[in-house]
Amino acid sequence: xxxxxxxxxxxxxxxxxxxxxxxxxxxxxxxxxxxxxxxxxxxxxxxxxxxxxxxxxxxxxxxxxxxxxxxxxxxxxxxxxxxxxxxxxxxxxxxxxxxxxxxxxxxxxxxxxxxxxxxxxxxxxxxxxxxxxxxxxxxxxxxxxxxxxxxxxxxxxxxxxxxxxxxxxxxxxxxxxxxxxxxxxxxxxxxxxxxxxxxxxxxxxxxxxxxxxxxxxxxxxxxxxxxxxxxxxxxxxxxxxxxxxxxxxxxxxxxxxxxxxxxxxxxxxxxxxxxxxxxxxxxxxxxxxxxxxxxxxxxxxxxxxxxxxxxxxxxxxxxxxxxxxxxxxxxxxxxxxxxxxxxxxxxxxxxxxxxxxxxxxxxxxxxxxxxxxxxxxxxxxxxxxxxxxxxxxxxxxxxxxxxxxxxxxxxxxxxxxxxxxxxxxxxxxxxxxxxxxxxxxxxxxxxxxxxxxxxxxxxxxxxxxxxxxxxxxxxxxxxxxxxxxxxxxxxxxxxxxxxxxxxxxxxxxxxxxxxxxxxxxxxxxxxxxxxxxxxxxxxxxxxxxxxxxxxxxxxxxxxxxxxxxxxxxxxxxxxxxxxxxxxxxxxxxxxxxxxxxxxxxxxxxxxxxxxxxxxxxxxxxxxxxxxxxxxxxxxxxxx
DNA sequence: CGACTTTGACCCGCGC
DNA sequence: GCGCGGGTCAAAGTCG
Numbered sequence: 001x002x003x004x005x006x007x008x009x010x011x012x013x014x015x016x017x018x019x020x021x022x023x024x025x026x027x028x029x030x031x032x033x034x035x036x037x038x039x040x041x042x043x044x045x046x047x048x049x050x051x052x053x054x055x056x057x058x059x060x061x062x063x064x065x066x067x068x069x070x071x072x073x074x075x076x077x078x079x080x081x082x083x084x085x086x087x088x089x090x091x092x093x094x095x096x097x098x099x100x101x102x103x104x105x106x107x108x109x110x111x112x113x114x115x116x117x118x119x120x121x122x123x124x125x126x127x128x129x130x131x132x133x134x135x136x137x138x139x140x141x142x143x144x145x146x147x148x149x150x151x152x153x154x155x156x157x158x159x160x161x162x163x164x165x166x167x168x169x170x171x172x173x174x175x176x177x178x179x180x181x182x183x184x185x186x187x188x189x190x191x192x193x194x195x196x197x198x199x200x201x202x203x204x205x206x207x208x209x210x211x212x213x214x215x216x217x218x219x220x221x222x223x224x225x226x227x228x229x230x231x232x233x234x235x236x237x238x239x240x241x242x243x244x245x246x247x248x249x250x251x252x253x254x255x256x257x258x259x260x261x262x263x264x265x266x267x268x269x270x271x272x273x274x275x276x277x278x279x280x281x282x283x284x285x286x287x288x289x290x291x292x293x294x295x296x297x298x299x300x301x302x303x304x305x306x307x308x309x310x311x312x313x314x315x316x317x318x319x320x321x322x323x324x325x326x327x328x329x330x331x332x333x334x335x336x337x338x339x340x341x342x343x344x345x346x347x348x349x350x351x352x353x354x355x356x357x358x359x360x361x362x363x364x365x366x367x368x369x370x371x372x373x374x375x376x377x378x379x380x381x382x383x384x385x386x387x388x389x390x391x392x393x394x395x396x397x398x399x400x401x402x403x404x405x406x407x408x409x410x411x412x413x414x415x416x417x418x419x420x421x422x423x424x425x426x427x428x429x430x431x432x433x434x435x436x437x438x439x440x441x442x443x444x445x446x447x448x449x450x451x452x453x454x455x456x457x458x459x460x461x462x463x464x465x466x467x468x469x470x471x472x473x474x475x476x477x478x479x480x481x482x483x484x485x486x487x488x489x490x491x492x493x494x495x496x497x498x499x500x501x502x503x504x505x506x507x508x509x510x511x512x513x514x515x516x517x518x519x520x521x522x523x524x525x526x527x528x529x530x531x532x533x534x535x536x537x538x539x540x541x542x543x544x545x546x547x548x549x550x551x552x553x554x555x556x557x558x559x560x561x562x563x564x565x566x567x568x569x570x571x572x573x574x575x576x577x578x579x580x581x582x583x584x585x586x587x588x589x590x591x592x593x594x595x596x597x598x599x600x601x602x603x604x605x606x607x608x609x610x611x612x613x614x615x616x617x618x619x620x621x622x623x624x625x626x627x628x629x630x631x632x633x634x635x636x637x638x639x
Numbered sequence: 640c641g642a643c644t645t646t647g648a649c650c651c652g653c654g655c
Numbered sequence: 656g657c658g659c660g661g662g663t664c665a666a667a668g669t670c671g
Contacts, residue, residue, distance in 0.1 A: 379644055381663055394662070398643095408662095 201447045360442035361422040361490040363412070370409050371421055374435025375399055377407065388413040400429030418494050445489040 364371055370393075377395035385392045390411035397405040405425040412418035423442045431439050 378642085380665095382645070383661070383663090386660060392661090 358446040359422050359424045359488040360445045361420055361488055362438075362442075363418055363420050363490060363492040363494050365417050365494050366419040367417070368419070369393075370395075371419060372434075373421075373438040374432050375405070375427075375438075385410065390416065397425075397427065399427070399431075399435075403428050415494070422488070441491070445491065 362371065370377070376398045378398040379393055380396050381394035382391050383394070388410060390413060392408055392410040395407045395409060397403040397407075403425075405423065405427050407424065408420075408422040410420050410422075412420055423438075426443060426446075427435075427439055
């Protein structure tokens with residue numbers, strides 16, 4: 001059937017007659033069709049004859065004229081027609097069985113040979129067919145009979161064809177529109193999912209912290225109860241509970257009892273939330289008797305970090321609000337232990353304070369006074385920092401009232417072209433697309449850091465082992481410094497090597513030691529734990545640049561002496577490195593965002609590393625810029 | 640006029 | 656206890 005149609009309409013639109021156009025033609029040629037139907041016995045012939053039938057009707061010759069105008073043909077005519085048709089169908093069927101194109105060619109040849117050769121007899125019908133084929137190509141000048149009918153049919157055919165094409169076009173447009181909508185929806189879902197993942201990670205960290213704090217607190221209480229005289233133990237208990245019960249607080253209390261030497265760690269971890277209900281009384285007393293007492297004993301609203309709050313509530317409120325001001329920067333962090341949380345403070349708010357303690361610094365070469373990260377900032381201060389002739393500027397996020405996110409911007413003293421931007425805190429508002437990459441990057445880095453720094457369940461790891469485990473690769477892409485009193489992840493994008501190329505080279509030589517890689521299988525337990533235990537190390541380096549099978553490669557100077565090892569890291573870290581690379585490469589964050597998103601999207605495949613690389617490099621970012629590099633520097637409270 | 644920046648003063652914690 | 660440094664405030668100035 002299809003081949004038959006195809007043969008008949010080879011010079012025309014083949015698919016056209018294969019579809020719905022046929023009925024209309026048949027209607028106009030019903031009489032003729034009946035004739036041929038009667039003359040054809042087998043379904044095959046009939047099938048094959050459909051094309052011939054149409055041809056005869058559309059391009060009637062003498063015999064067609066007879067067919068249309070005269071009574072039903074005689075048996076001779078039927079026989080003649082049948083013979084022709086049979087011959088034709090069989091021939092074509094044979095040809096078509098071999099090769100469709102050959103069959104078409106055969107018809108074409110027949111059409112050429114029959115042109116103007118209206119031989120009588122059995123070839124008459126054939127002539128009609130050939131005329132049809134030729135006329136289909138060249139027009140109606142050959143037709144001598146009933147031009148009006150033919151033109152009508154052709155017009156209808158054309159119209160139908162156009163209608164059908166239009167319908168198809170419309171369908172395609174609709175489908176295109178649907179695809180576009182789907183793409184937009186997928187993009188939106190991706191953004192939402194990304195933010196959801198971040199929030200989930202934070203929640204997990206909070207839960208971990210709470211569990212760890214409870215465990216440690218209980219253990220410490222038992223320890224105190226078992227040792228020394230009970231009065232002193234109770235005294236100590238209340239003391240550290242006043243400082244803000246937490247794992248860190250507990251440990252700090254021990255330190256305070258012993259040598260009172262871990263102020264930095266205390267600052268780092270003391271804000272860790274824990275509201276032990278048993279301590280409420282003590283907390284209340286301490287809170288109201290604090291040197292920075294609350295007005296009327298009303299707890300400060302921890303959620304109110306707005307600039308208006310800062311202005312309206314002057315210093316008393318600032319000091320009273322551990323989360324409003326003191327949760328972020330060093331000096332304020334120091335206030336946290338003293339001020340403790342109001343008893344009414346929800347437990348889940350405290351981890352927020354912990355989160356805000358982590359900083360993410362981005363070192364990037366930029367001539368601009370500030371890198372474009374998509375957020376709106378308001379400068380609220382500037383100070384001359386020691387050891388740096390360049391002033392340090394303080395900015396606060398103004399995209400939402402109460403957003404606790406702040407950042408410091410300072411140029412590097414050694415290289416004025418390097419701009420150091422330190423972010424702290426989590427946004428409490430939806431981020432514009434341009435800000436998503438940086439926000440997710442900093443959040444991921446902070447999560448990576450805090451996930452471990454706050455977990456104390458397994459804090460007895462060998463530091464040397466940790467150094468090797470955390471920093472397995474021979475790269476200087478990151479360092480852990482003891483200079484900062486709080487965990488700070490620095491994404492150094494200023495090195496002269498191409499970070500992506502470095503990633504490639506590193507990925508090819510890494511091996512995964514199970515024993516140590518297990519420490520990194522879960523970022524909350526392994527990697528962060530390592531960071532936590534490395535808090536007394538200095539000069540350790542960890543790299544976030546390497547991404548192999550969703551794992552980030554961590555590098556340490558100590559590990560430089562070790563064999564190359566691979567440690568699985570969260571894919572989020574991959575996006576961190578990729579995004580930061582893109583950010584640095586292009587001050588225009590829009591392009592960087594595209595690169596980051598592309599890199600994230602590319603994480604799905606087995607070649608995700610390459611995808612990351614290619615995605616970042618596919619942007620306008622000069623990835624090949626030798627000044628680009630991913631370096632992660634973690635600053636921890638040192639000894 | 641509102642938003643933003645500048646800048647001196649202030650507060651606080653830490654180290655000596 | 657004092658000085659230092661970090662961080663913030665808030666009045667004054669600037670800008671669109």
